[in-house]
Amino acid sequence: MNVTLVDTQNREHVRKFLDLPFSIYRNIPQWVPPLRIDARKQLDRRRNPFFEHSEAVFLLAEDSNQQPVGRLCVMNNKRYNDLKGARTGFFYLFDSVDDRRVSQALFDSGLSWAREQGLNRIVGPKGFVATDGLGMLIEGFEHRPAFGIPYNPAYYPALVEAAGFRRLRDLVSGYVDRSAQVPDRIFSIARMVAKRKGLDVVGLTKRSELRKIAPEIKTLYNRVLGGFEDNVPLSDAELDSIVNQMIWFADPKLIKVARKEGELIGFVFGFPDISAALQRTGGRLFPFGWIDLLLELRRTRWVNLNGGGIVEEHQGMGGTAILLSEIARSLLDSQYQYADLVQIREENDRMLREIRQFGIEFYKTHRMYEQAL
Secondary structure, three states, X not given: OEEEEOOOOOHHHHHHHHHHHHHHOOOOOOOOOOOHHHHHHHOOOOOOHHHHOOEEEEEEEEOOOOOEEEEEEEEEOHHHHHHHOOOEEEEEEEEEOOOHHHHHHXXXXXXXXXXXXXXXXXXXXXXXXXXXOEOEEEEOOOOOOOOOOOOOOOOHHHHHHHOXXXXXXXXXXXXXXXXXXXXXXXXXXXXXXXXXXXXXXXXXXXXXXXXXXXXXXXXXXXXXXXXXXXXXXXXXXXXXXXHHHHHHHOOHHHEEEEEEOOEXXXXXXXXXXXXXXXXXXXXXXOOOHHHHHHHHHHHOOEEEEEEEEEOHHHOOOOHHHHHHHHHHHHHHOOOOOEEEEEEEEOOOHHHHHHHHOOOOEEEEEEEEEEEEO
16 A cells, blocks of 8 residues: 655646545445536645645555555635734544544554644644635434535544544534424514614525625624634635635625624524435536536435634624524525535534424534644
């Protein structure tokens, strides 16, 4: 077995790195391949905004027959470390056959690179930006993942832990069936709290409205998510990339924003789930995959609530419940049957308390790991 550094300018190297998951997951029906165009962009140092300020290494493990058997990305997010006064690295895009020799060799190489970068801690799985999805699945393997949320075989956590990583935190995901009866009093309370707190919840109807408030969304996104321990405010280029993806995938009817005295203080984004189409097309947009994806946006029964929050100074005042009550109203007037609320941090007690009243069943858990270097 040999672990090599992927030359991101070498098309064959990139192809092997990107194709490996299709081999590992070929007999796992729940797995959803990424959009190939997005996966390729992550390795493109000219197109991925991350490389404007930071560094990453991509590693590929091959067996004696030069067949790929594992891969790993390790990042030095200099923007994060400068703002946090830290020396933390992150790992991402880990895939491996069920062989500890492979995973150990990958992590040995990746951690060695991290030490050379002057880093003293590594956390993951965590992607280039907050919307890449976090953690490693440890519960809920029987379910298909929401679009953009990590999925992995059940043996992955054991490989990571055998390489010296320990639990950092868990994130939970839940779903609600719209046939579940949300008590009318929840809606009444939400209206009463909104009036008392001076909150105005606005729903959108057109993508042009989302484009119009995009500058406010970018500012709020950094205020809400940039303050978490493992996040930092995103650059303009990173935010532009995220907002453009939101505009492409989002259902305007499932975007709710909260204002107080005219200032945007909270949001929830709903995205039609296109996972089934990605499974059918293998993540390809061309030549005809994009047609399938567009059709799936209209016919899917699942919606992902992925991306949302309330600025810290307004948390605990019912804002999350108010936003979710408006989402619930929109679901009742749509074709969607199920809503998947993805990746809520276990320490976010306020949000968890507010959403449990909507009958959400938590059925997936992802785990973040850390290791001192």
